[in-house]
Amino acid sequence: xxIVPEITRQSITNLVKNDKREDGRELTEYRDISIETNxxxxxxxxxxxxxxxxxxxxxxxxxLGSPFPDTPDLGVLMTNCEMLPMADPTFEPGPxxxxxxxxxxxxxxxxxxxxxxxxxxxxxxxxxxxWMLFIDLHIIDNCGNLFDACELAVMAALKSTKLPVATxxxxxxxxxxxxxxxxxxxxxxxxxxxxxxxxxMIIDPTLSEERVANARLNVGVTKxxxxxxxxxxxxxPLTKDDVLYCVNTAIEKVxxxxxxx
Amino acid sequence: xxxxxxxxxxxxxxxxxxxKIEAGVLERADGSAYLEVxxxxxxxxxxxxxxxxxxxxxxxxxxxxxxxYNMAPFSVDDRKRPGPDRRSSEISKITADALRPxxxxxxxxxxxxxxxxxxxxxxxxxxxxxxxxASVALVDAGVPMKDIVVGCAAGKVNDEIVLDLSEVEDxxxxxxxxxxxxxxxxxxTLLQSDxxxxxxxxxxxxxxxxxxxxxxxxxxxxxxxxxxxxx
Numbered sequence: 001x002x003i004v005p006e007i008t009r010q011s012i013t014n015l016v017k018n019d020k021r022e023d024g025r026e027l028t029e030y031r032d033i034s035i036e037t038n039x040x041x042x043x044x045x046x047x048x049x050x051x052x053x054x055x056x057x058x059x060x061x062x063x064l065g066s067p068f069p070d071t072p073d074l075g076v077l078m079t080n081c082e083m084l085p086m087a088d089p090t091f092e093p094g095p096x097x098x099x100x101x102x103x104x105x106x107x108x109x110x111x112x113x114x115x116x117x118x119x120x121x122x123x124x125x126x127x128x129x130x131w132m133l134f135i136d137l138h139i140i141d142n143c144g145n146l147f148d149a150c151e152l153a154v155m156a157a158l159k160s161t162k163l164p165v166a167t168x169x170x171x172x173x174x175x176x177x178x179x180x181x182x183x184x185x186x187x188x189x190x191x192x193x194x195x196x197x198x199x200x201m202i203i204d205p206t207l208s209e210e211r212v213a214n215a216r217l218n219v220g221v222t223k224x225x226x227x228x229x230x231x232x233x234x235x236x237p238l239t240k241d242d243v244l245y246c247v248n249t250a251i252e253k254v255x256x257x258x259x260x261x
Numbered sequence: 262x263x264x265x266x267x268x269x270x271x272x273x274x275x276x277x278x279x280x281k282i283e284a285g286v287l288e289r290a291d292g293s294a295y296l297e298v299x300x301x302x303x304x305x306x307x308x309x310x311x312x313x314x315x316x317x318x319x320x321x322x323x324x325x326x327x328x329x330y331n332m333a334p335f336s337v338d339d340r341k342r343p344g345p346d347r348r349s350s351e352i353s354k355i356t357a358d359a360l361r362p363x364x365x366x367x368x369x370x371x372x373x374x375x376x377x378x379x380x381x382x383x384x385x386x387x388x389x390x391x392x393x394x395a396s397v398a399l400v401d402a403g404v405p406m407k408d409i410v411v412g413c414a415a416g417k418v419n420d421e422i423v424l425d426l427s428e429v430e431d432x433x434x435x436x437x438x439x440x441x442x443x444x445x446x447x448x449x450t451l452l453q454s455d456x457x458x459x460x461x462x463x464x465x466x467x468x469x470x471x472x473x474x475x476x477x478x479x480x481x482x483x484x485x486x487x488x489x490x491x492x
Contacts, residue, residue: 040382041300043335053288057381059335082343085329086306086377088289093329095344136334136343140304140379141287 004211012212016197023052023206028249030204033260035152037160045161045183049153052206053143055087058153059136060161064173067123067130075122075130079108081137081150088142104137106231107150107191110220111135114228116187117158124166129173131163133183144207147218148257151191156261158183188223190257192250195234201242203253217243219250223258227251269430274423277413277473282394282484284401290377292402294484296394299427300384302336305394307402309374324369328357330391332380352388353378359392359441359451360399363406374404385428389414392441392451397481401488408443409481410450413473415440415466417458422465424473438466444478447471 015021025031031052040046045060067074081104085091096104111117122131135157137150161183165176195205195213205213214236220229227247232238268274278299287293290306297303313319318327330352334340345353356378364374376398378391389412396410416426418434431437436456442449449471458466 040302040333040335042338042382042384046335055287057333059333061335061340063340080334080343082333084331084377084379085308085375086287086290086293086304086379089308089311093331093345134334134340136340138333138379138381140306141289143288 004208008208009212012209013198016200016202021202022208027200027202028253030253030257033152033257035156035260037156044163045157047153047156047160049149049156051145051149051152051204053141054145054149055141056146056149056153057138057140058150058157059138060157061134061136062163063132063134064124064129064166065132067127072127073123074119075117076132077108077112077117077119077135078132079104079111079135079137079154081107081139083139083142087139091142102231102233103146103150106147106218106229107137107154108135109229109231110151110189110191111154111158114187114189114220114222114226116185116189116222118184118186121184124173125168129166133161142207144210145193145204147193148191148204151189151220152257152260155188155190158185159261188258188261189220189228190254191218191220191229192246192253192257193218194246194249196236196238196242201246203249217246219246221250221254225251268418268423270427274421275469275472277425277476278427280477280480282397282480284397284484284488290402292398292400292404294394294397294401296390296397298386298390298425300382301380301387301390302382303387303390303394304379304381305391305398306377307374307395307398307404309402310369310372310404313371313373315373318373319371322367322370324366324372324374326357326361326364326366326374326376328353328360328376328378328395330356330378330380330388332383332387336380336383352391355451355453356388356392356395359412360395360410362448362450363396363408363410363443364399365405365407368405383428385426385431386414386439388412389439389441393477393481397484400485408445409478410441410443411474411478411481412439412441412451413470413477414438415470415473417456417462417466422462422469424469436462436466438463438470440467440470440474442471442474444475
C-alpha cells in the first residue's frame with residue numbers, strides 16, 4: 001500500500017538537494033503547531049496537538065495499583081498508542097503494529113528517562129498502593145512526524161493532569177471527591193525528528209518526505225538542553241556528522257517547541 | 262401533565278442536549294465529521310469506496326460497508342481497555358446496518374467503504390451520535406446516498422418518556438430506545454430497546470425519538486451547508 005511514485009521521489013529529493021521542501025519550509029523549520037489541553041473532561045489529563053495536518057489526542061487516566069516489586073515506592077507510567085485506521089488509509093484495526101509500538105516506546109522513553117514525572121510522589125502506601133498513569137495516544141490524522149506531535153501532546157497532557165488526593169483510612173485507600181493535586185513534574189521535554197534525504201537531514205518530515213527518506217533520527221531533549229532519548233530508524237545508515245548535526249539542531253529547536261507548552 | 266416536567270440537567274422532556282456538528286475535520290480521510298452532543302465527543306472518518314483489499318469481504322456484484330465503532334480508553338470514567346469488546350462489536354455491526362440502506366452500494370461492485378467511529382469522550386447515546394456523525398462524514402466523502410441517516414434516542418426516566426438520554430439518565434433510567442432513520446421517507450434503519458416499557462410508552466418513545474431525529478437532521482444539513490455552500 002505504501003508505494004511512492006518515482007516522480008514524487010525525484011522531486012522531493014531534488015528539492016532537498018537545493019535546500020528546499022515541497023511545502024516551502026526551510027530544512028530546519030517546523031510546520032504550524034497548536035496545542036489544546038483539557039479537551040477530555042473525563043480524563044484526568046488530556047491534550048490535542050496539531051502539527052501541520054497531523055493530529056493526535058492523548059488522554060491520561062490514573063488507576064491505583066500495586067507497584068513493581070523492585071520499586072515499591074514509585075508510581076508507574078504506561079504509554080500506549082493506537083494508530084487509528086481513521087488516520088491513514090494504510091492503518092488497519094487490530095493489535096498494535098510494530099510502528100505503533102515503536103512510536104509509543106520512543107515517546108515513553110523521553111518521559112521516563114528524563115525523570116520529569118516525580119514517581120516517588122505517586123506512592124500512596126509503600127509496597128501496596130501506587131498511582132499508575134495510563135497514557136493513551138490516539139492518532140487521528142497522519143500527515144507525517146507522529147513522533148514529535150505525540151511527545152508534545154503527552155508533555156502538555158501531563159502538565160494538565162490532576163489526581164485525586166488519596167489517603168489511607170483503616171488500611172484502605174480513600175479517594176477525595178473534591179480535592180485534587182497537580183501531577184508533580186520537574187522538567188519539560190520535546191522530541192525532534194529528522195529524516196535523511198540525499199545527504200541532508202531535514203526536521204519535521206511530512207508524510208511524503210517520510211516515505212522518500214531511508215533513515216530517521218529522533219532526539220529527545222529536556223528544557224535544560226540535556227539529551228534524554230534517541231532512536232534511529234529506517235533501513236539506511238547515518239554518519240556521525242549527521243547525528244551530531246541533529247543533536248545540535250535539536251537542542252536549539254526544543255527551546256522553541258517548549259514555548260508552545 | 263408531563264410537559265412541565267424538568268429533568269435533572271434542566272432540560273424539558275422533549276429537549277435535545279446542545280449539539281455541534283462539523284464536516285471535513287481530517288486531512289487524510291476521504292470524508293470526516295466531528296460531533297458533540299452533551300458531553301459526547303465523536304470523530305468519524307470515511308474511506309472509500311475503494312477496491313476491497315480483503316478478499317473474503319469482496320462481493321462481485323455490490324459494494325460492502327465496514328464499520329468500526331471504538332471507544333478511546335480515556336473516554337469514560339474508569340479507563341476502558343483498548344481494542345474491541347462485545348459491546349463495540351455489536352454497535353459496529355448495527356451501525357453498518359443502519360447506514361447501509363441509504364447507500365447505493367450496488368453501483369460499486371468489488372469495492373468497500375470503511376467507516377471509523379471514534380468516541381473520544383462518552384456521555385450517553387454514543388451509538389446514535391456515531392451514526393449521525395457517520396452520515397455527515399459519508400456526505401463529506403462524496404458517497405452517493407438516498408438520504409442522510411440520523412440517530413437519536415428516547416427513553417423512560419422517572420416514569421416519563423424523555424428525549425435524548427444523558428449518561429445519568431441512561432444509568433438510572435428505566436428504558437432506552439435508540440433509533441436511526443432516513444428522514445425523507447421516515448424509514449427506521451436502527452432500532453433497539455432495553456428496559457421496561459408498556460406498549461403505549463414504547464409508541465410514545467418512538468414518536469419522540471423520530472421527532473428528535475428530524476431536529477438533528479436539520480443540524481446535519483446545516484453543518485454540510487456551512488462546509489460546502491459557495492458564498
